[in-house]
Amino acid sequence: MLLDKLTEQTGSKQWQPKIVAFFCNWCTYTAADLAGVSRIKHAPNIRVIRVMCSGRVDPQFILDAFSKGADGVLIGGCHPGDCHYQEGNYKCLRRFQMLKRVISSLGIESERLRLEWISASEGDKVRVVVNDMVAKIKQLGPLGLPVKYKEWAKEMHVLDSEIAGKEEVYA
Amino acid sequence: MPDKPKLAFYWCAACGGCEESVVDLAEDILFVVDNVDIIFWPVGMDFKKSDVEKYADGEIVVSLINGAIRSSEQQEMVQLLRRKSKVVIAYGACAQYGGIPGLANEFEKEEILKWVYEDSPSTYNEEKVRPLIKYKANGSDVFLPELWNVVRPLNKVIDVDYYLPGCPPSSKLLKEAVLVLLSGKLPPKGTVLAPDIALCDECPRKDTKPTDLAFTEFLRPNLHNIDPEKCILSQGFVCMGPATRSGCGALCVGGNMPCTGCYGPTSRVKDQGAKILSSICSNVEAKTEKEIDVVLKGIPDPVGTFYRYSLAGSILRKKVSI
Amino acid sequence: MIVELDAIRGVSLDTIYDSPEGKLIQTCIQCGTCSGTCPYGEYMEYPPRRIIKLLQHGLVDKVFDTDSMLKCVNCYACMMKCPREIHLTEVLLQLVKEQTVIKLPVVPPELQKALENNYRYGNPMGESGRKRANWVQTSSVPIRILSQNPEPVDVLWFVESYPAFHPRGQDTCRAIAKILNALGVDFAILGNEEKSAGECGLLSWESGLAEALVDYNMAIFSKYKFNRIITSDPHALDAFNFRYRMYGFKGSITHIVPFIIENIDKLKPMLHKTLGYSVTYHDSCCLGRHNGYYDEPRALLKAIPGIKLIEMVHNRINTLCCGGGGGGMWLDTYFKSQNMERLSDRRIKEAIDTGADVLAVACPYEIPRFEDALKVAGYDKKMVVRDIMELVSEAMED
């Protein structure tokens, strides 16, 4: 029952990708505000978590978001050289380059994780990036890790009943 | 000696090293034997499953289970032991996080079977025979355990009370754990019975580590010599020490090898691999995508490096199949 | 300033407002730069600015009853100077043109003939397609024709109709063959299989004809293996780069001038003859304004020993059209009947003013047009028209 409900939520025609975004306070979050002030419409699939700097984005947060049902994760930071904290964005970039390798070797398409430099003045870039990412993820389809975990767990439950049968044989 | 607390040992997907570590107690094992009644230890003595089934639920005081869970038989056995035991301890890295067997989660079951039974260079199997789960022998049905698609740490299959980390756990930790259990002063459920601080704390080379770490390249211990005096990480070899619990006494570093992370992360960390990745990559010196990639190429297998013991217990658990 | 071809494919005047181009058109500030820069703006009842305003008000049909767009010579001046980057020449004016020719009571016979010839013979002058490769026999170097030797080739040279048939165009062809050969380029031509690419502007009069030629040439291309296409005709370059791409053409296409510039280091030691001409260069609308090749032709001319380059008053983005584009090649009689100044006449006045000996060009239409205009001006003894390739070839002589 629950699985059906989940599949309905994540696999049906109505499926809409959910993207968790981590935006740095000074550049990308401000740019997203600017997009608002300028009424630059874009896809509603993005949920922004504000952090002070892209350097605060712990790779654990990204994996956590994927494992909890995000179809994509977007990190937005200041352009190289423009970090409000001088170099936080470089640290983010370094982790990102490695994390992309990790997730793709674990079967998650690397397009699902995106790092973009969006300065405070680039309201329109928020639109371009979000729309593009949503379009690409729609093409990929749902990641739906929670549903997959549930499916993986099935092998154990299926055997619960078989064990009962087997015990008789052993006896 | 009916009054002595009953103790069970069991192994699942493991190398046997954890069992060895029990023997490593040396003369202390006599102390253990004096104080407990080992009622199940397939590696050491001849017991049958039916012996365990005879006990009442909860009659076994402690079960120490090592190894990851990757087959129907292992699941069945640990579920049985869970029912019969008051306390279950996940013993060693495999039981705690999946350990080395957990790296099988980088592959699909079919890939693994195909390699093992067909493609590996040492295999000769022209008919491509695969083991059957059920077959007839001498007129009766014989069952073989079924390999699961996913390798799981123990706590993804049964409820686990305590964890003894390590590959294998040091005998010192085992002894301390036994003493705590015998004393009856049980720590809160879920406790990892090792110090909750990273390995650097007890590393003999701690003072040689610089405060201006900046990686320009990464080296591999099989290809380069390690200076036996200096912090291994600072020489460019990936050392998991900063992201790994202490408690082993920095054994590997003592052997001039980097820590590979078998004690798992501290309690504050959800995903050991992600955390060491975060720390090491942040300290890379390069600033452009291209230069960064060149440096990071020095770590050719990030999953195998950062998640050597913890993949099955990590946030992502396993390669996602379509 | 690149139009997103996908975004305008299938756009008509009715649907233009739903396209990204329509959004641009809505931003027009009616500054009149388009009309002011248009070489025939003063002869149009509805110059581009008014067309935009009429479109905004839903009254664009008015334009079809006039010959305004018959006078557009596809020179791209309005488009390249537009402060709102409206793709006038590429999109809106093309659509209006097509409607104009449908509504015209009488299509000017010369234009009618050119369209028909293109349809029947694959070239606007009505020559037999079987004679297209005849000029090859007069070449001093061997030229591979793919239908005879279909092996894969590096560079496919799309010769085009004017160079293939016009005597002065053939001069340029022989020069190009010689240069390519000297540079060791692995090249071949389609020979008689080739049909007119369909000059970009001409195509806009007749989209049916356009599609036929595009389909034909793309089918021929698919028969052979080659890495890139070069052409000496900027109009063909434009047709491939814009019109053909809308129909899915994905190949690489380069004009001969930038292609030679890629090999300039190899070419330079071969240019041993000092020419001693003073030269003025005419920027072709398609090559310069539309494709941005301003520096390459000049660099090539400067590589020739002894050439002194003098600029005309209108050059680069501000160049004056020769009047041959957009079907203008076949409308001279019509324009004359409307008492309009021939643009080639206007242009050679500026060329004469420079005092140069040679008017250098890089487009096959311009040689006959300017030679004729110089003759009319009585100046043909003092100034000659030369394709840059002819000058390069001359400098290669011993």
Add this chain to the structure above:
Amino acid sequence: MSKTNGKIRIGFYICHCGTNIAGTVDVQKVVDYAATLPNVVVSKHYKYMCSDPGQEMIQKDIKEQELNRVVVAACSPFLHERTFRNATSQAGLNQFYFQMVNTREQNAWVHLDPEASTEKAMDLVRSAIKRVVFHKPLEQKTVPIKPDVLVVGGGIAGIHASLTLANAGKKVYLVERDPTIGGHMAMFDKTFPTLDCAACILTPKMSAVKNHPNITMWTYSEVESVEGYVGNFKVKVKRKPRYIIDDLCVGCLDCIEACVYKEPRFYDEFNQGLSKRKPVYMPFPQATPQLVVIDPDTCIWFKTGKCKQTCVESCERKAVDLNQQPAYKEIEVGTIIVATGFKPFDAGKVYYYGYGTYPNVYTALEVERLINASGPTSGEVIMRDGSTPKSIAIVHCVGSRDKNTNLWCSRVCCLYSLKLAHLLKEHTHADIYNFYIDIRTPGKLMDEFYTRMAEEGVKFIRGRVADIYPDTSDEEHRRLVVKAEDTLIREIIKVPVDMVVLSTGLVPRDDANDVRRLFNITCSTEGFFIERHPKLAPVNTFTDGIFLAGCCQGPKDIPDTVAQAGAAAAEALALIDLGYIELEPNTAFIVEEECSGCKSCVPLCPYSAISYNEEKRKANINEALCKGCGTCVASCPSGSIKQNLFEDEEIYSEIDGILNYEIYEEAVCC
């Protein structure tokens, strides 16, 4: 008895913002939904949460319902987070027990589908409600403000800001790159619409700066580096060698006379190259300070090492020092005003207007010098070919409102074009044609000025100039033909004129990007610095303690520039007089017993806030130095560094909330 009983009690509020939010987001649905979430005891919507009644509603609920957490879904936290935090704390709750949900800027304003918008709002509300549970009571950090101010740029904006601050008794360092202060305004002849003489109103202010005891004026100097933060910036200023000893030079100009170059022959910057200067020169007669300068790029001594050094000999006071080296000054200031100005658009970029090709095509700034009584022609309009024009075309919008160059309207060009039309007419009695797209004359007395010009007989042609070329029909005179469509009479016209004036727009300075990085402020893609809020914080930047004035923020006229400079000075004064600034307590800290002393974090901090304690063998964060980026927190391999306001649990709970993870929990238990 307390209702809370140690329990979390959350009050949730969503703002309609008139119809700004409620027009797209179904606020009732969100309120109903929030009421079902754990720990929520109050869930309400209101027309304007930021209004007094809105705030009072929260405060009343905090008291009556014993709320201990508050979540408000409204606009961006940049706008009203402070408002609601204040409301929370005034009701006796720690202000950091508050969390805001951005439902306007990042939701209602950017999405069209009300259903999707409402769903997004619900996700983010759930996220905030989960997050706020983990909030901790924190104290705000206060930082003392050093009273000295740095003003960068000595144009009218920098001059006015400096004088305002100095008159209030504050010590000001004014740093100017050029050898003199005065900026562009010093180059202008008269100012619109009042036509007062620019020099007459500017030079008194220039000397006031020079003579003010509270102002340290460093010309021919540049800011090299800026470190530190609001309240305590450490600034290094490079004083370029002018090869003249400031204290000894009295501005007698003898050295200029004595220069081995008998005639001036180098591009004179102040006169836009319309006249020549020598390598040793005084920028202009009223230059402040009255010090000559030697330009090493043109001085033969610096170029060849050979010169008789007549300038050195000529100076009785021995003020010429050809061995002078750059000097570096280090100062500590609490606030900074950036007033680095603009650059006129490079007219050569509109190729078809022929600037640089035809000598009689001028830029507006050149004409300012040409008609100035102290300019190269002493105010007579004599063109490069020696003639005086009888007809003049003024081309508006050069480089402005054009996607090929700059999109913006430069705001001042219409008016200065009108001014130049008047002055040129006054000087030459020529026919003047203004080619314009739109005449824009907002502001006090501006449109009246336009009317006056029309009365004076200036001709206006509505059409953007499409082409300028020599008139070949007139062989001797070689006039220029200006071609455009007169869009009002719908004719293509070709107007032959003697002179063309290009009204170039205002563009950011070439090094705007470097300046932005130097001061850690932001600029738009074109290069104008960005204010913190376009309406409510127009002179603030995103960096506390750094303010903007003048055209470096965007094109504006002199009155607006001066007003903005005053505002920037007032903002600085407000900080200085309070003496301290409250900062977000979002600093990081290390839990000592958890730290293994792995030292990985130490090199990550750009502010050296993390140090390694050799004795304890642990790392430590100096809270006063920490700026709160959180990079070390994300990097700590053993999870032993935490960041206030952004703790791991807080972010995990946000992720949980966004993804509504509960619905899965059953599925993933094993």
